[in-house]
Amino acid sequence: MSKKISVHALTEDELGQIARRFKTLGEPMRLKILQAVCKGPRTVGDIVTATGATQANVSKHLSLLAGAGILTRTKDGQCVYYGMKDQLAVKLCTLVREQLTD
Amino acid sequence: MSKKISVHALTEDELGQIARRFKTLGEPMRLKILQAVCKGPRTVGDIVTATGATQANVSKHLSLLAGAGILTRTKDGQCVYYGMKDQLAVKLCTLVREQLTD
DNA sequence: TTGACATATAACCGTATGGTTATATGATTA
DNA sequence: TAATCATATAACCATACGGTTATATGTCAA
Numbered sequence: 001m002s003k004k005i006s007v008h009a010l011t012e013d014e015l016g017q018i019a020r021r022f023k024t025l026g027e028p029m030r031l032k033i034l035q036a037v038c039k040g041p042r043t044v045g046d047i048v049t050a051t052g053a054t055q056a057n058v059s060k061h062l063s064l065l066a067g068a069g070i071l072t073r074t075k076d077g078q079c080v081y082y083g084m085k086d087q088l089a090v091k092l093c094t095l096v097r098e099q100l101t102d
Numbered sequence: 103m104s105k106k107i108s109v110h111a112l113t114e115d116e117l118g119q120i121a122r123r124f125k126t127l128g129e130p131m132r133l134k135i136l137q138a139v140c141k142g143p144r145t146v147g148d149i150v151t152a153t154g155a156t157q158a159n160v161s162k163h164l165s166l167l168a169g170a171g172i173l174t175r176t177k178d179g180q181c182v183y184y185g186m187k188d189q190l191a192v193k194l195c196t197l198v199r200e201q202l203t204d
Numbered sequence: 205t206t207g208a209c210a211t212a213t214a215a216c217c218g219t220a221t222g223g224t225t226a227t228a229t230g231a232t233t234a
Numbered sequence: 235t236a237a238t239c240a241t242a243t244a245a246c247c248a249t250a251c252g253g254t255t256a257t258a259t260g261t262c263a264a
Contacts, residue, residue: 010199015133018133019129022124023129026122027125027252029253035112035117053253056253059211060212060253062212063212078209078211091197092124095190096123096194129221131222146242159223159224162222165242
């Protein structure tokens with residue numbers, strides 16, 4: 001067997017990486033972006049419209065999310081499409097969502 | 103069917119709550135505390151020893167984690183035991199851990 | 205080439221937050 | 235009651251980080 005049931009035997013480094021992933025997801029605006037993108041790739045402009053945030057702000061968050069490996073980035077002409085790469089991120093959101101009221 | 107596959111139809115408020123939960127888990131020291139506690143309730147002193155952090159620092163994180171509903175707090179004499187309350191938190195850590203190298 | 209459009213980046217600001225030291229609160233024992 | 239131990243809190247500092255404005259970079263059309 002290879003799966004561990006609980007959190008243990010995690011190195012300082014692993015703890016740091018896991019925490020970083022959570023921290024990346026720990027911003028409402030970034031979750032809003034994930035929501036705007038999880039149905040399929042969207043351009044920055046689309047996402048700006050969907051979120052109602054500033055273009056600069058959205059761009060910064062997108063860079064961060066892509067840099068973290070959560071989003072894909074595809075350039076097409078002068079448009080840039082961001083799409084979901086890490087499905088686990090979506091799953092995590094769903095899990096947390098479910099326990100909110102359940 | 104009632105389960106949603108992807109993140110959508112989330113209100114601003116829900117996004118905020120989900121983000122807050124992630125943010126709470128987004129600190130290495132707090133994950134270290136979860137690790138120290140996930141096998142069973144531990145006193146503050148135990149946790150201080152296990153983490154190697156300051157008593158004041160640990161106490162602050164414990165308050166935060168208990169306040170967020172992730173840990174339980176039980177007083178026994180002059181000792182205070184903190185234990186796992188939110189098993190989902192552990193599960194989330196495991197899921198993220200698994201995708202680190204896989 | 206010039207201008208319009210789409211995205212990224214730089215510089216800056218205010219605030220949130222983790223860590224520290226010192227002290228307070230509360231419980232136990234002598 | 236006094237002293238000791240366990241935990242919590244207060245005050246403070248430094249830094250990280252989200253948001254904003256302005257500008258740079260790059261691509262397309264005229």
